[in-house]
Amino acid sequence: GDSVTQMEGPVTLSEEAFLTINCTYTATGYPSLFWYVQYPGEGLQLLLKATKADDKGSNKGFEATYRKETTSFHLEKGSVQVSDSAVYFCALGTSGGGYQKVTFGTGTKLQVIP
Amino acid sequence: GAGVSQSPRYKVAKRGQDVALRCDPISGHVSLFWYQQALGQGPEFLTYFQNEAQLDKSGLPSDRFFAERPEGSVSTLKIQRTQQEDSAVYLCASRRQGNVVNTEAFFGQGTRLTVV
Numbered sequence: 094g095d096s097v098t099q100m101e102g103p104v105t106l107s108e109e110a111f112l113t114i115n116c117t118y119t120a121t122g123y124p125s126l127f128w129y130v131q132y133p134g135e136g137l138q139l140l141l142k143a144t145k146a147d148d149k150g151s152n153k154g155f156e157a158t159y160r161k162e163t164t165s166f167h168l169e170k171g172s173v174q175v176s177d178s179a180v181y182f183c184a185l186g187t188s189g190g191g192y193q194k195v196t197f198g199t200g201t202k203l204q205v206i207p
Numbered sequence: 208g209a210g211v212s213q214s215p216r217y218k219v220a221k222r223g224q225d226v227a228l229r230c231d232p233i234s235g236h237v238s239l240f241w242y243q244q245a246l247g248q249g250p251e252f253l254t255y256f257q258n259e260a261q262l263d264k265s266g267l268p269s270d271r272f273f274a275e276r277p278e279g280s281v282s283t284l285k286i287q288r289t290q291q292e293d294s295a296v297y298l299c300a301s302r303r304q305g306n307v308v309n310t311e312a313f314f315g316q317g318t319r320l321t322v323v
Contacts, residue, residue: 097249129314136211137250137298137314182249192238192257195312197249 095120097198099183105204106173114168114201116157116183124185126150126159126166127195131180140168140181173205209233211315213299219321220289228284228318232301239282240312241274242298250298256282289322296320 099116128140141150146161155170183198212231220226232239238257242250252266258279276282286293296317304310
């Protein structure tokens, strides 16, 4: 079945450090890929997405590139801020039966210290 | 409000008690999903509605779990005879369209259920 594997946390970085959170997936067909973020006390929010191979999703300084050859969708940011502290979920969306089902990874907690 | 609203935010139930969790999706959204998120885990799919039709309930863990959306808007997830393993955050999400891929799903803040 479809699955997502992402690096375990927590990840602790100093402000302005470079961030990478690894994500790989297993899916049949051609899934869409997402990163969701959950800030403390808030609901899940879509951070970025990519719908086909070699697409790059970007938002708020975060980027991820859909790599079909390595089945990966790693999240990167060049310079993290304290406000980026949150839990990040990699996810894939597969379509069938007339709708899209989203499968999530286990989440990676990021803590950015001043 | 503009977002997905879930109530209650927190629920403590004694083992064996029945509970009902409510989700108010964004007005006009066709699709509605329920997810279960155990502590330290990612959300796991429970069930999907397109308007009032429950098209997929493959993720419901047992026949103690039941969901409905009778008028195609508000949805209720009911858990009968709660067990400790039901303790989790239950998330609701809605999407404007059902059969168009890649439209964004909006999540509520969830209901944290603790069974004691």
